[in-house]
Amino acid sequence: MKNPEAFGEIEVKSIQPYQAVKKYICPGCNRDIPAGLGHVVIVPIEAPDLRRHWHRGCWNKRI
Ligand SMILES: [Zn+2]
Numbered sequence: 001m002k003n004p005e006a007f008g009e010i011e012v013k014s015i016q017p018y019q020a021v022k023k024y025i026c027p028g029c030n031r032d033i034p035a036g037l038g039h040v041v042i043v044p045i046e047a048p049d050l051r052r053h054w055h056r057g058c059w060n061k062r063i
Helices: 056-061
Strands: 010-015 039-044 052-054
Antiparallel strands (some): 010 039
């Protein structure tokens, strides 16, 4: 999901380091987001099942 805006309205949730208990793959750079690293979750309002975890920096600089 490179362009979450395609799903319409999205919600951006901040995940604090203590909340990051699993490893994720960031769709922005295809690299790991290790457990314990603060990041953001992008949640399409209409399709919350399609939420994705992104590095904060990757989300902020995506085109
Ligand atoms: Zn990334």
